[in-house]
Amino acid sequence: LEQRTQPRTGIPAAELESRRGRLLEHARREGLSGYVLFDQQYIQYFTSFGFLSTERPVVFAQSAGGEMVVLVPEFEVERVRAETAFERVESYPEYPGIEHPMRILATVLADLGLRDAIGADQAGYPGILGYQGPALGEVTGSTVAPLAATIESMMVRKSESEVALIRESGRWCAHAHRLLQKFTRPGVTETEASLRAGHEATIAMLNALGDTYGGQQASSDGASAGYRGQIGRRSSWAHAIAHNIEFQAGDVLVTETSAPIWGYNAELERAMIIGAPTDEMRRLFDHTVAAQQVAFDALRPGVKCADVDGAVMRYFEDNNLLLYWRQHTGHAIGLRNHEAPFLDLGDDTPVEPGMVFTIEPGLYDATVGGFRHSDTVAVTADGIEILTDYPSDIESLTIPA
């Protein structure tokens, strides 16, 4: 068994320890006896532990003194011992069970020395897939201090390791997109093109990442590229849904891709056109490319998120394009494929080095179509690094009819 795979973390163990150290430092400063995490992605962020999140709670806790424990359903115990570095693994038989998992958690936490004041990412286990249960404060009798804002403030600035994983994700998004573009032809449906692209890209990605890659959950997880119904005039609906539409000459298309690497996401999207673009398509397409450049130029440490969206809005206004505006410039991205802050007129968060954003201003016209390129960028000390590398010009993105 051990020879078949050698699970390794994508983020170095020392970095995970340093993240936990920062959270512990905060907890101690607040006079807390330790902290408890219920959220799957927070647990992944602090421990790299990957699991299927269901109505059965998985809980990670650390005492102010540094001792760690993970609480899982009984059937996870053997896997956790084999695939993770957790020294202390506690379990409950089942959910809901004769004794509720939160009651068992209370005993585990008491034994770990968590009492009086405990930090937690939320009041209790979230109501996933039919879960119901008492709050942490109720089962422990302790005061529960919220930690989500502190955790989010850590996650928003990505480390070099995190940016490296997002960069790798961007490479596979681009690979999947090249295949999608190749398979997108008149007479083919959006479903056929995207299934084929995802199939081939995932095999290529897993082969390239090798045996030590452990970022899958389902066996079909990997790289994908496709559409979500933004085909023809439906391309003007920024969040359309798919209808297995057959491509035809004259269609404007907007794509989407995904390739989480150890959970970390880049985003790459392109507007494409099947057959010769009309003048009006070309006009909106070229303005979309230009608006993206405006955002690239505006994004740097020290400005506010709203400033970047404001620069794009000024470009639209100066070019009489406000009529075609439908969505803000972008959002942060990382372990979640959308995160705060947002490149939006209403978000005054200061931009800092290490933040990673999508840059995706779009123009939408109900008769011509919708145009949106999305790229992922990391904020550096004095500007940005673009993490997704794919052509943006109309010639490269015109598909033969």
Add this chain to the structure above:
Amino acid sequence: LEQRTQPRTGIPAAELESRRGRLLEHARREGLSGYVLFDQQYIQYFTSFGFLSTERPVVFAQSAGGEMVVLVPEFEVERVRAETAFERVESYPEYPGIEHPMRILATVLADLGLRDAIGADQAGYPGILGYQGPALGEVTGSTVAPLAATIESMMVRKSESEVALIRESGRWCAHAHRLLQKFTRPGVTETEASLRAGHEATIAMLNALGDTYGGQQASSDGASAGYRGQIGRRSSWAHAIAHNIEFQAGDVLVTETSAPIWGYNAELERAMIIGAPTDEMRRLFDHTVAAQQVAFDALRPGVKCADVDGAVMRYFEDNNLLLYWRQHTGHAIGLRNHEAPFLDLGDDTPVEPGMVFTIEPGLYDATVGGFRHSDTVAVTADGIEILTDYPSDIESLTIPA
């Protein structure tokens, strides 16, 4: 555009209206001026409206007098007008925006006549993908009465239309599983087999459902069948994760499938063996099949959920199998792929006609492997109907080595 697809609901409009009528009746009885829904699947349940759920709130509300409104981000307005029957569509420019969407919602609700006491499925929009915002009570100044328990009590008993969609889902799960079984051979990886099965099954399913099917969201959505790492001795880990493992003779496998039809899910899983089963594999396999039959026989209106799990536990105890026990007998299923109630010793919910459950007792041994068949059943007036049709015997589920 209109000729390419004719979006239709999977649940008849009259049934959706009747669902809303029941919720309104409850609201009026409680003296509420109307109700508000934030949860994506609750909105789907009461309106069949399908959309991509993100940090941008989508909210449905109905006044005690029956007037409906949907609040969406600006870029959804044209699609909602084209693809849904909503007469009143309100919008906000963006999230977070200069004016928070919840403030705009408050104005919309006031105009609809919702005041003083309002029912809602939750306190506000949930914290999806970086969303933050004020609670409904805060922005409206009204008392907010929780409705989730009432809604769940409606959703737990499925109608004939719902059972029909779950039955159709079961057909496509079985089709995908036949392909998965065909593609699972020594030397092939779990990823290759599942991608190929999902690819072919999705194309077949969409072709069969025809142009009026509108249950996709992404273009690659359809039917899938695969593994989640339960291969070889890892099959004894009930919730393993995939590692692109290559199949080899002697492997015990546990599969999973998915094929939501207009959002409704069946679940079909099988234990399989590559090459001639050992005696010990055969023993655990056959007991798994027998335990499933015990549950089929025990499930009927009038018993409690715990009774069904109890019957399986007694079978395990009588046959000295408790050592191999890791999980309860099953869970309800519908618009969510796990729902309450649970066929679990700790769940005393009475079984009623119209409830739909997975039946999936399993046996797990760290050296032999894990064995679990999951089938989906609807509770009828006097027993059950099995909605998934796939062989369960060891001969049918042995793969040539």
